[in-house]
Amino acid sequence: MQLRFDDDVETFRAEFVAFLDEHLPAEAEAAAERSRSTSHVPEWSRRWQRLQFDSGWLLPGNPPEFGGRNANILEQFVHREELSRRRIYHAFNPQGVGIIAASLLSFGTDEQKQRWAVPILRAEMTASLGMSEPGAGSDLAGLSTRAVRDGDRFVVNGQKVWTSGAHDADLLLAFVRTDPDAPKHKGISALLIPTDSPGVTRRPFACVYDRDDLDFNEVFLTDVVVPAENLVGPLGGGWKVANGSLGHERTMMWLQFANRLGQTLQSYQPDGALQRDQYASIAMDYQALRLLGSAALAKAARGEGDARGLSVLKVFGSEAEQNAYRHVLEVTGADALADPAMTAPYNPYSPASSPRAGSPATSAVSRAPSRAARRRSSATSSPSTCSSCPRVDSSGLETALMAASTRRFSPPAQSQPRLVW
Numbered sequence: 001m002q003l004r005f006d007d008d009v010e011t012f013r014a015e016f017v018a019f020l021d022e023h024l025p026a027e028a029e030a031a032a033e034r035s036r037s038t039s040h041v042p043e044w045s046r047r048w049q050r051l052q053f054d055s056g057w058l059l060p061g062n063p064p065e066f067g068g069r070n071a072n073i074l075e076q077f078v079h080r081e082e083l084s085r086r087r088i089y090h091a092f093n094p095q096g097v098g099i100i101a102a103s104l105l106s107f108g109t110d111e112q113k114q115r116w117a118v119p120i121l122r123a124e125m126t127a128s129l130g131m132s133e134p135g136a137g138s139d140l141a142g143l144s145t146r147a148v149r150d151g152d153r154f155v156v157n158g159q160k161v162w163t164s165g166a167h168d169a170d171l172l173l174a175f176v177r178t179d180p181d182a183p184k185h186k187g188i189s190a191l192l193i194p195t196d197s198p199g200v201t202r203r204p205f206a207c208v209y210d211r212d213d214l215d216f217n218e219v220f221l222t223d224v225v226v227p228a229e230n231l232v233g234p235l236g237g238g239w240k241v242a243n244g245s246l247g248h249e250r251t252m253m254w255l256q257f258a259n260r261l262g263q264t265l266q267s268y269q270p271d272g273a274l275q276r277d278q279y280a281s282i283a284m285d286y287q288a289l290r291l292l293g294s295a296a297l298a299k300a301a302r303g304e305g306d307a308r309g310l311s312v313l314k315v316f317g318s319e320a321e322q323n324a325y326r327h328v329l330e331v332t333g334a335d336a337l338a339d340p341a342m343t344a345p346y347n348p349y350s351p352a353s354s355p356r357a358g359s360p361a362t363s364a365v366s367r368a369p370s371r372a373a374r375r376r377s378s379a380t381s382s383p384s385t386c387s388s389c390p391r392v393d394s395s396g397l398e399t400a401l402m403a404a405s406t407r408r409f410s411p412p413a414q415s416q417p418r419l420v421w
Helices: 007-023 027-031 043-055 073-086 094-107 110-121 238-250 253-267 273-301 307-337 371-375 394-404
Strands: 127-130 146-150 153-161 171-177 188-194 200-207 210-227
Touching (some): 007 043, 094 110, 094 127, 094 171, 153 171, 153 188, 171 238, 188 210, 188 238, 253 273, 273 307
Parallel strands (some): 127 171
Antiparallel strands (some): 153 210
């Protein structure tokens, strides 16, 4: 088993690191305006995203005309790894870039790619995903929003909910029922709906823990006329588009879960035999997720698709993270809300991890988007790392567990803690 990257992959990494060192926006510029939702992109971030697109670093696996450089899967991984290491959000419209534009590139027509996907990728417009409904949350097949064909247009009526950033978005990729007589999974289609269309009403509502955190939306669609040319994929082919959309989001989602588990291991230290046992369970989940994710990455590098395996990784990562946070909350109480690796006052940058041996020091650092943007970042956002803590790996697990018995979770002394989970 090879546990390192080939020289050509490391050369790719070094080129990306040099790009970041040279082109990251100035801290003062980035601090001037903060993203307020997952579809609101500050002007400075729009310029930064366009630069990445034009330089082939936005989504390096794409062809150059769509913001990439035809990078292979391992090169895409180290690109994501460097973003994570520096805590950089390369796009503040994660669903637009990571799901909707990606879906258009997979299922859209050439005209749709140029009219919608490229502007989203260049941050000239933003997009949100219209899936969940009041009576069909996780069950997409149970959706009831109707789209009736009327000549060269559709007339749409229904409601979406939990639509992240919709009040700031220019476009919705909405899943609608076009054939009510077909089996549930086969009567669904995907439509692109501009949010300024007559009959579209967007109502943002507060998150449960912060009335000022307005990212979720109710979206009401009343006799909304949508040109038939805005149909993505074949009529009745929305189920395939939806699965492809979520597949784009989940390809490397396991890396985000693994990094956050690693941060928890770094920040929380158990006290006593029972807590050390629970800590060890978190550490084993972390290692299992890294190993399973690496195996999935190797399969992808060999051209072997594994959609089911990615779904398993997503579920495993979600449950492992929830279990870890639940345990920390039970043991440490309110202190768990102030994870030193993840909690800080707003700052568009935060110190990068120490450079690897032999690499130049970097003065640049990282983005800290709004809580809503961090919470729902998809395949396009990058989780943070703890720059002051050693990495927990299998070789040092026993040492880490023994050392952990001497202290518990410690909130940052220099800042007022705030809820991040």
